[in-house]
Amino acid sequence: MKTYLDCLPCFVEQALRASRIATDDDKLIKQVLDDVGDMIKEIPMENTPAESGILIYGKIREITGVADPYREIKQQHIAEAKALYPELEKMVAESDDSLLTAIRLAIAGNVIDLGINKTFDIVADVKRILKQDFGIFDYEAFKTKLNAAENILYIGDNAGESVFDKILIRQLKRRVKYAVRSQPIINDATMEDALSSGLDEVAELIESGSIAPGTILNRCTPEFIRIYRNVDMVISKGQGNYEGLSDEKRSIFFMLKAKCPVIARHLGVKEGDIVLKGINL
Amino acid sequence: MKTYLDCLPCFVEQALRASRIATDDDKLIKQVLDDVGDMIKEIPMENTPAESGILIYGKIREITGVADPYREIKQQHIAEAKALYPELEKMVAESDDSLLTAIRLAIAGNVIDLGINKTFDIVADVKRILKQDFGIFDYEAFKTKLNAAENILYIGDNAGESVFDKILIRQLKRRVKYAVRSQPIINDATMEDALSSGLDEVAELIESGSIAPGTILNRCTPEFIRIYRNVDMVISKGQGNYEGLSDEKRSIFFMLKAKCPVIARHLGVKEGDIVLKGINL
Numbered sequence: 370m371k372t373y374l375d376c377l378p379c380f381v382e383q384a385l386r387a388s389r390i391a392t393d394d395d396k397l398i399k400q401v402l403d404d405v406g407d408m409i410k411e412i413p414m415e416n417t418p419a420e421s422g423i424l425i426y427g428k429i430r431e432i433t434g435v436a437d438p439y440r441e442i443k444q445q446h447i448a449e450a451k452a453l454y455p456e457l458e459k460m461v462a463e464s465d466d467s468l469l470t471a472i473r474l475a476i477a478g479n480v481i482d483l484g485i486n487k488t489f490d491i492v493a494d495v496k497r498i499l500k501q502d503f504g505i506f507d508y509e510a511f512k513t514k515l516n517a518a519e520n521i522l523y524i525g526d527n528a529g530e531s532v533f534d535k536i537l538i539r540q541l542k543r544r545v546k547y548a549v550r551s552q553p554i555i556n557d558a559t560m561e562d563a564l565s566s567g568l569d570e571v572a573e574l575i576e577s578g579s580i581a582p583g584t585i586l587n588r589c590t591p592e593f594i595r596i597y598r599n600v601d602m603v604i605s606k607g608q609g610n611y612e613g614l615s616d617e618k619r620s621i622f623f624m625l626k627a628k629c630p631v632i633a634r635h636l637g638v639k640e641g642d643i644v645l646k647g648i649n650l
Numbered sequence: 651m652k653t654y655l656d657c658l659p660c661f662v663e664q665a666l667r668a669s670r671i672a673t674d675d676d677k678l679i680k681q682v683l684d685d686v687g688d689m690i691k692e693i694p695m696e697n698t699p700a701e702s703g704i705l706i707y708g709k710i711r712e713i714t715g716v717a718d719p720y721r722e723i724k725q726q727h728i729a730e731a732k733a734l735y736p737e738l739e740k741m742v743a744e745s746d747d748s749l750l751t752a753i754r755l756a757i758a759g760n761v762i763d764l765g766i767n768k769t770f771d772i773v774a775d776v777k778r779i780l781k782q783d784f785g786i787f788d789y790e791a792f793k794t795k796l797n798a799a800e801n802i803l804y805i806g807d808n809a810g811e812s813v814f815d816k817i818l819i820r821q822l823k824r825r826v827k828y829a830v831r832s833q834p835i836i837n838d839a840t841m842e843d844a845l846s847s848g849l850d851e852v853a854e855l856i857e858s859g860s861i862a863p864g865t866i867l868n869r870c871t872p873e874f875i876r877i878y879r880n881v882d883m884v885i886s887k888g889q890g891n892y893e894g895l896s897d898e899k900r901s902i903f904f905m906l907k908a909k910c911p912v913i914a915r916h917l918g919v920k921e922g923d924i925v926l927k928g929i930n931l
Contacts, residue, residue, distance in 0.1 A: 374666055374676060374679055374680060374683065375666065377662060377666065377683050377687070378659055378662040378663035378665075378666055378683075381658060381659040381662045381687075381690075382659035382663075384659075385655055385656065385658065385659055395655060398655055399655065399695070402655065402658050402659075402690055403690055403691035405687075405690075406658070406662075406686075406687040406688060406689070406690030406691060407687060407688060407690075407691065408687070409662075409683055409684055409686075409687030409688075410684035410687060410688065414680070
């Protein structure tokens, strides 16, 4: 997915929000906005928005000197999600279709995204998403693919959401490799976050090599690309990974909540819709 | 009111929205965004946001070659508001407190603001605002001032809203001068708009000299400033006028709906609140 004109004001808004988390110094924040403003004309519109995230969040790091502004917030989200975990497991166990409930929960976890959402209420969102209609619902194809698969690459998105992924991975009942970013970027899950989410209990944890808030294959490690090409099934969580992988040639299942108008339009769904979309099936 | 950090991403978003109205050519729109991005570092934060509006909307004019992108939209809003007019008059006539109902309607008209609101529904908003509690409600002071006043300067805001102003001006029952911008800027009312709103039937129409989406006194005509200084009562509609006049020394009554977090915070109200605020009483 390319960068759309609507992404440009959003980049400036994200820069403001993230630099406020990194520092209280309005002069530094202003400097970030000045520099991100200058960057608008240099951002290649043919790149994915996630790729530009490297530049924008790199600028915040450079100016504020804070390498991982979301560190504490990520830990907090993981702790909150873990506190919910027994209840979520119970929801899955008591549901008529435990796989589908686990998918819904994994998507509900995707509301934990500080790059785009300013505020969210995990419990309220979980309850809503458990009942919400899907904008795209390729569930039959998902089950067919899953039944034929021995191994799965599950590309994670945000910290906290990672705990919700654990629920789904348990239901997949396959050998799963769970991929995380190789460097902190916004609140995306890193190896440290995956470990504190307890994902090592259900999957083999790997780094994708990505330092973007998404998966841009030509910026990933050869090892990750090899796994991606050879695995039976790929599950990709969230908008950032969709941005990087939406034009790929292999089969992928995307699970996300369409949190911005650009992604919603690209998917052909309404903003706020939940999506289970398979490509190249 | 000065410019806040939150105003900067909003400027870029407004530039996108307005340039889309001016042109379908994505290359021109991108050029506007590039240039507005560059402008961020040059925007004097001690200026009011409305003052920066001159630069931003000037840039759109320069690049797209469209002097008044909102012309048709303004005419449409005036026509829509005029179609509602008899019903609005009836609401005032049938209410227990006709002045207060007219004030509420004048504020309801303030939702017609394409600089900030993307979408709105006039009828739904009117109905809601007729029942909504005020965030600030200096109505007693307003009535006291009005009772002692012979002449009033009423500083208009948007086209369409101007029709709602007519309702209130009728209820004021005083000699009213209605001030408009001296050049098209966003969807703010100009002399042409005031005339097609029928405001000449209830007030003397004057131009403030302002080419900003607000009233910045040192950019107004000496004649407007003289009237402003000598009149018994000043009524100022909308955010843009508030931005320019909030630090003034003379008594002013502001009527507006707080449509952005920055203005809401400055006023000490919630976003979406309706406000009747008097200063220097």
